[in-house]
């Protein structure tokens with residue numbers, strides 16, 4: 001009997017030691033996780049990178065990709081792009097904000113917001129880099145023409161192969177079709193109607209035939225900031241029906257999430273600042289399980305920790 005109890009306790013220890021823990025990346029500061037499952041069966045996270053010491057979000061200069069096949073062990077696939085590789089980018093660099101990646105016909109398309117001028121806030125462009133691989137060899141092809149100066153691209157490819165681009169910030173959320181080349185808008189980008197208190201961080205996924213547009217709002221109360229909200233529609237471009245908040249604020253000024261199914265479980269990716277304690281700009285990517293109610297609404301995601309006492313990442317500076 002005693003032996004059984006010891007074995008059970010040992011097993012619980014082992015289970016806790018190999019469990020998924022947050023933040024799940026601790027060797028560098030990362031934010032804005034966009035998660036995708038590609039044909040090789042791995043889950044890839046495309047994240048932006050906060051630089052220590054921070055200066056607002058303006059020193060953010062590099063993108064890394066992380067991958068896993070069990071949601072516990074993560075591989076840093078390395079840096080895929082930095083501002084100096086963007087021919088049309090602002091000469092001072094920095095400002096490589098929340099990205100996304102999509103796959104179509106054998107090519108991976110990496111979408112990233114980056115300004116083209118010193119006046120960064122009025123010169124945002126949505127850049128596109130392509131590769132035959134999910135986490136290396138990306139080459140900048142240009143930017144999507146005819147867009148407003150806004151941030152946070154998300155590209156959703158529907159079951160019929162049609163791709164949609166969403167982006168926005170500061171109360172403007174836009175969406176529209178992409179042409180087959182994935183680098184040009186097909187028709188007009190239009191306002192996404194029905195969202196409540198939109199701030200930024202658009203993300204679209206589909207569950208049981210319904211489209212879900214999730215985003216961060218402008219919540220700012222009692223030292224707590226962005227909540228993650230969502231709206232649903234029977235059409236990928238709305239109009240949307242606001243459904244509420246699926247994640248309470250973290251300890252961070254911003255939040256930015258993605259929602260994806262992997263190996264039969266739905267997951268919500270986001271970021272917090274528990275590693276740095278710097279609630280503004282030194283963020284770390286996290287993930288927790290997401291559950292739907294039978295009516296398709298999303299249950300509030302329970303944020304977990306486990307790696308909050310990991311050593312703080314060392315300073316990584318721009319070249």
Ligand code: FUB
Nearest residue numbers: 057097098200201254256
């Ligand atoms: O990381 C820079 C910006 O902060 C992102 O583009 C926003 O979504 C917010 O997370």
